[in-house]
Amino acid sequence: MLYKKKSPLLIFLLPGIILMFLFLYKPFVENIINSFYDMTSVIKMPGQEWKFLGLDNYKKLFSDPKIRIAIANSLKMMVLAVVFQVGIAFLLAVLVSLIKTGQQIFRTVYFFPIVISATAIGLLFKLFYNYNGGMLNQIRLAMGKEPINWLSPSLAFIMVSIPTIWSYVGFYFVIILTGLNAIPEEIYEAAAIDGCSRWKQVLYITIPLIRGVMCTCVTLAVTGALKVFDLPWVIVPKGAPQGVTHFLGTYMYEQTFSISNIDYGSTIAFVIVILGVIVSKIVSTLMKPDKNL
Amino acid sequence: MAAISKNKRKLKISNGIIYLVLSLWAITTIFPFVWIINNSFKPSREVINHSFSLPSQFTMQNYINAFDKLNILAAYKNSFLISGSVTIGVMVLASMMAFAMTRYQFRGKEILNSLIMASLMFPVYSTIIPVFKMMSKASLLNHPISVILPQMAGNLSFAVVVMIGYLRGIPLEMEEAAYMEGANVRKVFIKIIVPLTKPALATVAIFCFLWSYNDLFTQLIMIRRRTQYPICALLNEISSKYGTDYGLMAASIAIIIIPVILVYILLQKNIIKGLTAGAIKG
Secondary structure (H helix, E strand, O other), rough: OOOOHHHHHHHHHHHHHHHHHHHHHHHHHHHHHHOOEOOOOOOOOOOOOOEOOHHHHHHHHOOOHHHHHHHHHHHHHHHHHHHHHHHHHHHHHHHHHHHOOOOHHHHHHHHHHHHHHHHHHHHHHHHOOOOOOOOOHHHHOOOOOOOOOOOOOHHHHHHHHHHHHHHHHHHHHHHHHHHOOOHHHHHHHHHOOOOOOHHHHHHHHHHHHHHHHHHHHHHHHHHHOOOHHHHHHHHHHHOOOOOOOOOHHHHHHHHHHHHOOHHHHHHHHHHHHHHHHHHHHHHHHHOOOOOOO | OOOOOOOOOHHHHHHHHHHHHHHHHHHHHHHHHHHHHHHHOOOOOHHHHHHOOOOOOOOOOOHHHHHHHOOOHHHHHHHHHHHHHHHHHHHHHHHHHHHHHOOOOOHHHHHHHHHHHHEEEEEOOHHHHHHHHHHHHOOOOOOOHHHHHHHHHHHHHHHHHHHHHHHHHHOOHHHHHHHHHHOHHHHHHHHHHHHHHHHHHHHHHHHHHHHHOOOOHHHHHHOOOHOOOOOOHHHHHHHHHOOOOOHHHHHHHHHHHHHHHHHHHHHHHHHHHHHHHHHHEE
């Protein structure tokens, strides 16, 4: 009865829809269209025409060695995120669920890096990695070894992925722990009575029952890995050294806002969207979150 | 957890290992921040040589330098203006949209719903160039609004999903009773829906604020004038400008993270509860 009259609907829905239309849907479509044109500047000057390029920008993707590095790095980051972020988070969550005292403290401590901005974490790790008097080289000196350039081409990718992975473990940890706590204890009790050991319980009860939660985590981890920007940008600006640490996000930023190759930047942005859709499809097909739920 | 009461002695040993592993990870999350705060009280020369020891002479000079050289207070003001507006705007719009979408039947509801779900997948990269163009056309670059509006739109779909999940679980009886007493929709929304959805609103608020406050990408693109820099953009500049003054760097990082740490310690229960409410339902 209360909700029969439809006139208030407009007031409730319209502001949000307008905002999303103007700042999400319209730019999203415009961005795709832009990727087919030769944009000489961000704003079209009066009387100036942008040349239609067709698929040229997309062909360029195949011949640009730097985008290959960026895509490879982003894919590598996805794998690392699933294996280490979700993996470590799962391990920690199972361990925390086994203990009785201190759950709350570990939750608080593990979640902590997430509230710190990635920019601050990036600067912090930069101080760790510095050649002259960085923390890691101080340790090496104290052990009587030569200092190393931690951000050399061969090491840079690893050194950037460590803080990226580390800082978000707590996020997945909390999600998985909540999923674990939702499993009724009777199941474990029944299994224990039947002589099922602790580790077998994890393997045969916990893992199958939190499949849905794990699928959420893996999806979030791979799409999150696709979007990394802040940490690489602060630790190794512009893909330094020699562009080997470019990710799709940083490369898109550099192409668009440093090199002013705007239409190519739009193309890369669209590639990020397509990759995101593909990997989340793959994750949901592989993990089948709704099976046996 | 309680189910593992099989063998008490065995349990004690393995419990020790469990606590050891858990504590090791806890050290990795705490140590970097302790390290940075400790070093912020030392002169740069000492940071380079003895970063692990306590300060040999305790100095506030780095902090004085930081406030002198950098516009930290102004950056705070800009950041709070931006993130505060984003948070409030998203809370208002998301609760209104979620209310309409759970309480009303209308044509196009399914389409709207799938549009919202689809926009969850839009990374900021895919919209930023046209938005940048729009902002520079309207000569709004460098103005806080150029960060506020895109961030609001970007966080809105997440917030609507969380709010819809929560509102679905609230039975209609109270609203109907209020209607019988003569309340109109506006009153029902303000006096019943908003108070009832406080926990979900808290989730939305905390995450919107954090995401907006920590989002370097949009800040870098929209705000190019130094006096208008929010916190993250300022920090990014510090690293390229004063990267060799380790003491100053440590102090500026400490200045940026200490308020966040304090807020986190005060609110941590809500933050973590909020995350799980949002993640599991959404």
